[in-house]
Amino acid sequence: MPESSGTGRQATLKVYRGTKDKGEFQSYKVPVEAGMVVLDAIHYIQQNFDPELAVRWNCKAAKCGSCSAEVNGMPSLMCKSRMDQFKDDEDICVQPLKTFPIIKDLVTDVSWNYEVNKKITPFSPAPDADWTIYQEDIERVQEFRKCIECFLCQNVCHVLRDHERKDNFMGPRFMVRVAGLEMHPLDEANRLKYLKDEGHIGYCNITKCCTEVCPEDIHITDNAIIPLKERVVDEFYDPLGKFIRNLLGGGKKTKASVQPVSITPSK
């Protein structure tokens, strides 16, 4: 590494080392370079002090969402956490996500999320769909598809984090995914019952932490969750509105319910 880029500063990192059952914070001193991020510091530790230090990462450019961790208590991507945001004498505390079981050091087992994803009815266009789509109709969906699956929103959500409702609550990431499907101009499936009775969108009390931590600046709460909640209201909590809609015949089109594709259970 070029000498000239050094800042002469040393940072102290307190990194969690251990498993789900046993572990402790270990301190490391790392020289700080211009533009350095926490992931660089972790790599420095790995290369110079401890090749065993477990960390998940891929692109180092905030595009893959692998290096999720909690830096000084805030869920963030390590590749986006600049070292110059910390004071000189400040200990930088790096620990794994709380909501998913630690495998080792900074690596957690996020496989639950993949299990949830399997149960969401996939994109279901009509066989005879007209694929002329205008930009204004997909901009909303494109925002949701920016998601890099870093699972920081799942991690910060208190329903999953503190209340452990992994039995019944899909979490923000999958509400974003469902929003991307439900609002797709050509999708014909109806996932509203799923949202209410399986994903339990009602558990969300819109306290917006998911939006706060999203590294892709997706307005998870305002643009995905709340519009979905309103669609669930249309279907299940607004008898008057439904009555009037039925009376008028037109209004909101009733989507044909498409049967979810069968999934081979994992062994």
Place this chain on the structure above:
Amino acid sequence: MTQSQLTDLPENKLPTSNDVPAYEGTTERKDNWWVEPALIAFVFTAFGIYSMFRAFENNLYEVGPYLSPFYSPNLKQYVPWFPLSPAFLILWIPLSFRATCYYYRKAYYRSYFLHPPACTVGMFKGKGYTGEQSFPFVLQNLHRYAFYFAVPVLLILWVDAFNTVYYGGAFHMSVLTVVMFANCILLSGYTFGCHACRHLVGGKEDCFSCPKNEQKLKPAFQAWQLVTKFNERHQQWAWTSLISVALTDLYIRYTCVDPSLAFQIF
């Protein structure tokens, strides 16, 4: 509650959050995360006390053409038998609109219910949590009905404001009139940036321009875009309109005591 089909994982295979030893306290955050919820709780409480005081006061709400937003529309003449202050006939509407508002829900779930007070601050744990899925919070789903009621009340406030411009057969203008109009503008920005409104005017549609819709939904698209503009700043509209309502009422209260305070311009 029945086990949902969220995943195929058996109960004992569900992951659990990490407890020890990295997470001993409620949070590892080092910043002053408690400031924001505390401040919000303080302002809400202050507003609540003030509005209750004003509602019970049953006095000093109308002078000349000026009518306090807490008492508008004044229904006293229609229900003379009503024993309490006429403010109660009307206050439940804005109150329920704000209580079920998606922004205020966030604010008070954090500040009063501490669910959670701030991100990654876990005050309460436990598996029984069902959020807005069951009673009483399931009632939050009626937000759109509160919106339906709030719109006419807002229109009446606009009428009130215009009434202060033209009365006694001539045009007038005062500082208080300007304040009342400003209040109406802020309240409109808040009301028409409502998430339920955003959904109803167009957000519920999946495709505005699809060939099969033959341009029918163009107006819905434009309305949805407009409401979205307001909605992006819903929090700011919520706060400024809350404060402007209280200040407008306070101003009218003092004007009732001393009408010269309206600062007539012409």
Place this chain on the structure above:
Amino acid sequence: MTEYETREHDVLVIGAGGAGLRAAIEASGQGVSVGLVCKSLLGKAHTVMAEGGVAAALANVDPKDGWETHFKDTMNGGKMLNHWRMAQLHAQEAPDRVKELERWGAVFDRTKDGKILQRAFGGHTWKRLCHVGDRTGLEMIRTLQDRGVHQGIEVYMECTITELVKDGDKIAGAFGYYREDGRYILFKAKAIVLATGGTGKAYTITSNSWEYTGDGHGLAYDAGAELIDMEFIQFHPTGMVWPPGVRGILVTEGVRGEGGILRNSLGERFMFKYLPEATRNDYAADEAEAVTWVNAALAGNRTEARRPPELSTRDNVARAIYTEVKEGRGSPHGGVFLDISYQDSDRVKKKLPSMYHQFKDLADVDITAGPMEVGPTMHYTMGGIRVEAETQMSRVPGLFAAGECSGGMHGANRLGGNSLSDLVVFGKRAGAAAADYAKAMPTSLKIDDKFVNAAIAEMEEFFLRKEGKNPYDVHKELNKIMGTYVGIFREESELAIGVAKLEELKAEIKKAGAKGSKAFNPGWHMCRDLRNMMICSEAIARSALSRKESRGAHSRLDFPNTEKEWGTKNSACSKDENGNMKLEHTPLPEMPQDLKEIFVKKEPVNA
């Protein structure tokens, strides 16, 4: 005896980027049992880093486009060293593969009349790249991932394959370990599709992630396949150069496609100087013409003006930047300036959102207000496993390869956007062919225990090297050799030193050791990855030394010209009976006459 888990599939796909996922979807769609192994979590593969778009001659924006022009551009870009049949299949099938992605839920940017929007890119005659802002790769991988999970594909996440196992000369399975806990796993499979990407980690400054250690190249080489065209390493002209932590991270070619201008420290728009004679007429003659082209592109209009010189092919732009810097006209941090800030800032944020955030967050540079500093970064391995064009099968029966780890498609230089289309076109072909192959094989194959034991022993040995070298130090050493002696510009004496030094480093690799437990131990993983990187590095260096000409991405200072007789030869590396690398020059397949005629015809305008 160390225990291991055994799984059986008809088709095993190794690598879950665009090509791997597409192959797995295709194979499972044919009704065979499919396992998909990925080194990372599903959906994190390097495909997410692809930004600019996927090239397909849909002719939505420029109606004159067609597969012939795409084919011609690809061959010209590859300096005619491409396997003509692969280039042809690619150009013909890419449009269908893109439309298929849309049917599966990908949401591409649209034209005014509601079709898939296409943008200009280096070396493409027409606006051809279907895109989603600057995150096309993410869109593609998410679409394929969501399609795949509903097809009953069994996914083995965070699992690394260390050995391919054969029964006689046929592929019979693969052996590997779970990264999570170091537990071993044996896959029995009738057919294996390699889709492991390239070998960027052989270089220090690279846009590639840690996964890019040339696993597929190494595994196939060890199993008896040939590696061709390995000397052709694409240096992407625009990587970030500052700050040091992000050095090498990609700046999408989309910036230039949207009108980005390259200037040196004197403010000169230097690319006009570096256009090769052969293609000079395809590009604007002066700034005025380039401005006309950009203005028309911004307005969505057609124009007779030719495209700006910044849209020359990647090899050419990379050499130009390298030369400017070397001759003292570089930016403060050793790059050149790439400027898009003259355009409306909201438009830039909309068309290049992740570039905007990448520079804002990581370098404190607002690309809507000032220029970026960029320089070449190792980006893509054109060379790879030699495969049969129609089926993507290597010379090892049952071993298929698709995407970056296969060779031949891109020749001496890949055009931007041809990679994503390569993934889906040949991913599908490999998946289909592998399924057919597996179905045609009635009996299950036998795996001899001795292979498994040897594979286990190899992984266990790293822990036995008690005073072992830090594998990261060895890796750094490898990077240094490759960067110093086998970089953008090459010459005989340096390449010879490079080959010799690599030979010495082989001994060091044998000393690299791991400490601690097998649970998620990156040091241990690195010990094994070094072997694959070494195979690739050696193949790159030896092939580069042998090719005595400059062609595409291979630039020899001592042989600056492109030589006709070299245009008919591929360098092919394989393992000889003593375990050493054997280098041969094999004849390029001859293009049929009707395709040759495409190159004779004159394009109407704007060519």
